[in-house]
Amino acid sequence: MGIWYPAEGKPVARRVGLYSQQVVPDAPLPSGSHPLVVISHGTGGDFAGHVDTAVALARAGFVVASLTHPGDNWRDNSRAAVIQDRPAALSALITHMLTRWEGRGSIDPERIGAFGFSSGGFTVLAAAGGRADFARLPGHCRQHPDFFDCSVISGRSESAMPEWRVVPDPRIKALVVAAPALGFAFGPEGLAEVTMPVQLWRAEEDRVLPAPHYAEAVRAALPQPPEYHVVPGAAHLDFLAPCVEPVTVPMPCQKEGFDRAAFHEDFDREVVRFFREALGD
Numbered sequence: 205m206g207i208w209y210p211a212e213g214k215p216v217a218r219r220v221g222l223y224s225q226q227v228v229p230d231a232p233l234p235s236g237s238h239p240l241v242v243i244s245h246g247t248g249g250d251f252a253g254h255v256d257t258a259v260a261l262a263r264a265g266f267v268v269a270s271l272t273h274p275g276d277n278w279r280d281n282s283r284a285a286v287i288q289d290r291p292a293a294l295s296a297l298i299t300h301m302l303t304r305w306e307g308r309g310s311i312d313p314e315r316i317g318a319f320g321f322s323s324g325g326f327t328v329l330a331a332a333g334g335r336a337d338f339a340r341l342p343g344h345c346r347q348h349p350d351f352f353d354c355s356v357i358s359g360r361s362e363s364a365m366p367e368w369r370v371v372p373d374p375r376i377k378a379l380v381v382a383a384p385a386l387g388f389a390f391g392p393e394g395l396a397e398v399t400m401p402v403q404l405w406r407a408e409e410d411r412v413l414p415a416p417h418y419a420e421a422v423r424a425a426l427p428q429p430p431e432y433h434v435v436p437g438a439a440h441l442d443f444l445a446p447c448v449e450p451v452t453v454p455m456p457c458q459k460e461g462f463d464r465a466a467f468h469e470d471f472d473r474e475v476v477r478f479f480r481e482a483l484g485d
Contacts, residue, residue: 210263212228325381387419442455
């Protein structure tokens with residue numbers, strides 16, 4: 205996991221994976237009472253994929269914790285299709301931050317938000333009370349066999365579809381959801397319990413989870429209208445942090461004609477504003 209928190213001192217550049225961050229090394233743990241935001245990455249990612257958003261939130265007064273999902277990360281994708289296990293990992297991260305992290309006394313347990321991208325978007329919706337109907341998957345994949353989610357579960361028989369065993373986490377009070385995976389699998393009944401504030405994002409040129417089956421399906425199914433953003437010209441992976449060397453790793457790092465760094469200045473500002481309004485400073 206990665207943990208970021210408010211700090212005083214001179215920030216320096218520190219690289220983490222494909223990304224760079226400006227942080228204060230070995231800063232003292234924060235005092236006071238701060239809201240917590242937990243981050244769930246997409247399939248094949250890791251804890252560092254949204255480092256710029258984590259740093260922006262920490263500078264704004266939040267404690268931020270991001271996990272690398274077991275069996276669904278760039279080193280190990282052996283459990284990428286077992287998406288229903290992800291919410292439990294996110295809840296375990298919250299429990300760790302509240303009960304075992306050395307700075308736990310600085311977290312307000314009544315002000316917890318969750319940020320999720322792609323499979324992480326599914327994760328935070330499920331952890332917040334959403335219930336997906338996996339019986340919708342076979343029909344979806346018969347119609348769209350080339351979609352990414354269908355490639356992940358390719359080869360499974362309809363009788364081997366996942367069973368739902370997610371326990372909602374009532375500690376989560378607000379969500380930021382970007383390009384959520386399996387959005388079509390929820391429906392109004394499945395999202396009836398997700399009544400907290402939600403900020404929802406869609407990339408206009410998402411070819412991984414294309415419209416209208418994912419973010420739009422979540423938007424239509426939520427019981428309360430979310431704050432909704434469509435990013436012109438963006439692709440699916442543009443919700444990841446800007447890379448240090450995008451030219452050398454083009455697939456996850458850049459889309460021709462789109463300025464990811466400029467977008468993330470706006471994106472991070474909007475995410476910070478939303479969580480401030482939803483959870484308080």
